[in-house]
Amino acid sequence: MSQLSVRKREGRLSSETVAALNSDLAARFGNRFTASEAIRKAHGHTLTWLENEPPDAVVFAESRDDVIDLVKLCARHDAPVVPFGVGTSLEGHVNAPHGGVSLDLTRMNAVTAVNADDLDCVVEPGVTRKQLNEHLRDSGLFFPIDPGADASLGGMAATRASGTNAVRYGTMKDVVLSLGVVVADGSFLRTGTRAKKSSAGYDLTHLFIGSEGTLGAIVEITLRLSGIPEAIAAGTCSFPDVRSACETTIETIQSGLPIARVELVDALSVRAFNTYSKLALPEQPMLMVEFHGTEASVAEQARRFGEIAAGHGAGPFASATRPEERSKLWQARHDTYWAQMTLRPGARPFATDACVPISRLADCVDETLADIERSGLVAPIVGHVGDGNFHVSPLIDMENPAEIDAAEGFTARLAHRAIAMGGTCTGEHGVGQKKRAYMDEEHGAIALDLMRRVKASFDPTNLFNPGKVFYA
DSSP: OOOOOOOOSSSSOOOHHHHHHHHHHHHHHGGEOOOHHHHHHSSSSSSSSSOOOOOOOOEEEEEEHHHHHHHHHHHHHHHOEEEESSSSOOOSSSOOOSSSSEEEEEEOOOOEEEEGGEEEEOOTOOBBBHHHHHHHTTTTTEEOOOOOOOOHHHHHHHOOOOOOHHHOOHHHHHHHHHHHHHHSOOEEEOOOOOOOOOOOSOOHHHTTTTTSSOEEEEEEEEOOOOOOOOEEEEEEOOOSSHHHHHHHHHHHHTOOOOEEEEEEEOOOHHHHHHHHHHHOOOSSSSEEEEEEEHHHHHHHHHHHHHHHHHTTOOOOOEOOHHHHHHHHHHHHTTTTHHHHGSSSSSEEEEHHHHHHGGGGHHHHHHHHHHHHHHHTTOOOOOEGGGGTEEOOEEEEEEOOOHHHHHHHHHHHHHHOOOOHOOOOSSSSSOOOTTGGHHHHHOOOOHHHHHHHHHHHHHHHTTOOOOTTTSSO
């Protein structure tokens, strides 16, 4: 093997470097550059309890040329570049531990092409999933990946986002056909084509998907779209315990039922939904489900699911077919983070996730519940359980070091548990800063070394988002 390795960065930029950098940024970008403390802190923002590590400056790019010029300028000053979408990531992805520039891509928000006959579209990275679906509303098409937050599509590609529809429509790795990326020397690279498949060369597209902004800045995305279903039905089903809900999910998937969404909500989270979203759901473990298809197939799917659930002790399946009913139900699910905060006012969610093979889901959730009880934590669980992914959010008093230690110990055990069951330390939150510690255990030293070599070959000076994915 070659001797490629990731250059390790130490500390933040010197005050002299920052002054020179900011002078050049102001000259090139004018009022689209800022060193305002409030805006810098907003771009170091993280929705978890990690310390805010703001960049030295923020630049609002409006074109590919802006990104190219910014990267070249930062390379000249040896200043890190941290791509920024809308800041919904949960593992410190947008923090700037070594300073540098936050590259805000929210103004690159054009849908540049919709190829309805080919079921695809081309977008800039700042377009959010809701904006895209609003643009597509009259075309009969929609973009199905739904992580809950109205995330930017560039950020969703960079973090290999997933969400509630993944069990039927897949994740970002399944819907991205091609990317336009600016790499560390300022070159523009296009990966892939609009063809639905290819056998030509290395799959560079999927190398960038999930790279968390460490290999380059995504400036263009070609996405696969889906047809809007003729009929949609959603509903809820309550269970005597979480294991019964998980076993229902396992049987549903193994039976080949083409369910579109199946979400686990534990009793604590149901209580939070009722408080925050003004619902009146039974405060028991629950599955939230949705079916897509024709009127006849949706009715058959709902009937069959109800039979499977009844076999595991579930209560009646409560169906919601009207759009406003479905919207209210799924909005409650998407507001989980904020709803769970009502369970312990003043505490902060210590959000984490794991994913295991579907056959180990019930075991993993059961062991996690027992761990929560032993730890004395208030830790609600929700999950995209149709693909074995679930989320736990211990609610922590950040002034209490013992609680922080307990939460850190719990999340470490959850990661180890998932990996031991043939799963992953993160199904969709990503690695960022918080989950670097588990990469060697999950992938092994040889694979992790190869990842570092890939990083070094694309970005030898560690310009892009240093300190994420690896300790470098």
